[in-house]
Amino acid sequence: MSAKDGRNKITDPAQFGRVAVVMGGSSAEREVSLDSGRNVLAALQARGIDAHAIDGIPALLDALRAGHFARVFNILHGQHGGGEDGVLQGALESLNVPYTGSGVLGSALSMDKTRSKRVWQSLSLPTPGFVALPRGADVHAAAQQVGFPLIVKPACEGSSVGVTRVFDESQLEQAVELAAKYPGDLLMETLIEGDELTVAVLGREVLPSIHIVPKGAFYDYNAKYIAEDTLYLCPGLAGDDEAALRALAWQAFDALGCAGWGRVDVMRDRAGRNWLLEANTAPGMTSHSLVPKAAAAAGIDYQELCWRVLETSFREGM
Numbered sequence: 001m002s003a004k005d006g007r008n009k010i011t012d013p014a015q016f017g018r019v020a021v022v023m024g025g026s027s028a029e030r031e032v033s034l035d036s037g038r039n040v041l042a043a044l045q046a047r048g049i050d051a052h053a054i055d056g057i058p059a060l061l062d063a064l065r066a067g068h069f070a071r072v073f074n075i076l077h078g079q080h081g082g083g084e085d086g087v088l089q090g091a092l093e094s095l096n097v098p099y100t101g102s103g104v105l106g107s108a109l110s111m112d113k114t115r116s117k118r119v120w121q122s123l124s125l126p127t128p129g130f131v132a133l134p135r136g137a138d139v140h141a142a143a144q145q146v147g148f149p150l151i152v153k154p155a156c157e158g159s160s161v162g163v164t165r166v167f168d169e170s171q172l173e174q175a176v177e178l179a180a181k182y183p184g185d186l187l188m189e190t191l192i193e194g195d196e197l198t199v200a201v202l203g204r205e206v207l208p209s210i211h212i213v214p215k216g217a218f219y220d221y222n223a224k225y226i227a228e229d230t231l232y233l234c235p236g237l238a239g240d241d242e243a244a245l246r247a248l249a250w251q252a253f254d255a256l257g258c259a260g261w262g263r264v265d266v267m268r269d270r271a272g273r274n275w276l277l278e279a280n281t282a283p284g285m286t287s288h289s290l291v292p293k294a295a296a297a298a299g300i301d302y303q304e305l306c307w308r309v310l311e312t313s314f315r316e317g318m
Helices: 030-046 057-065 087-095 104-111 113-122 139-146 169-179 221-225 239-255 290-297 302-311
Strands: 019-023 051-055 071-074 130-133 150-154 164-166 186-190 194-202 210-213 231-233 261-269 274-280
Touching: 019 030, 019 057, 030 051, 030 302, 051 057, 057 087, 071 302, 087 104, 104 113, 104 274, 113 130, 113 186, 113 239, 113 274, 130 139, 139 150, 139 169, 139 186, 150 169, 164 169, 194 239, 194 290, 194 302, 210 290, 239 261, 239 274, 261 290, 290 302
Parallel strands: 019 051, 019 071
Antiparallel strands: 130 186, 150 164, 150 186, 194 210, 194 261, 210 231, 261 274
């Protein structure tokens, strides 16, 4: 069943059995997840897979305990009911149900940006300087330590939720107030000014990078999911620079224990140095999303991409 690239190649849709496409949930990224999930569901069904939508973790676990599904395509985003923080993965492991994407460790580590960065630092992988901000911490002292300009964001959210670029002291309190609306600790890190890039991983294949050129100041929630004027250049780099970026993305992905599929976000500064920002273990699959764009550049259409992500649920121990 394994292809030369380590992929578990499935040729008959019946081999997947009845598939639950779990979407929505209760995280801050619910609406994006529902959009992703509808697209994934339609793609799998178009390829003859017996796939069905399930909204959220409680409904999914009820259905699994009743024996309704053979495996799970997880397209939940975020934490606290978002299915991307290791909690769902642990539940599925306990039920011995195969699922797409990273396991407990990779999911939990990637969701926590502070701990992701500490892992990368321990391996001398480049990531912007940072200070972890527990609730009630002295944000002004932290800002002096990091230096302006800087970024303030929740440590455990995705989709650019609660992220603010801060250029001087006067903007600090408002940035912290926004980030603090979301659960968990905050993170303050050096603002890298330059190009925004992302690299998708599918199985053991690293897809072409994407250089994101937003119309506004940076790639915020609006630019990701709403605006129609964001430019996506793929591949984002050329020659040795592209090869080095893809190699770094794989190192970062692997270091966190990630598997199956995902995406690594990077900033490239004016001097051409790459800086790791975060890894995403259940990236968006909307019409604006980056993994489908990278896959298309590699000759993998949307339906085939969804099929191949589902193939990643066939792995050792599952």
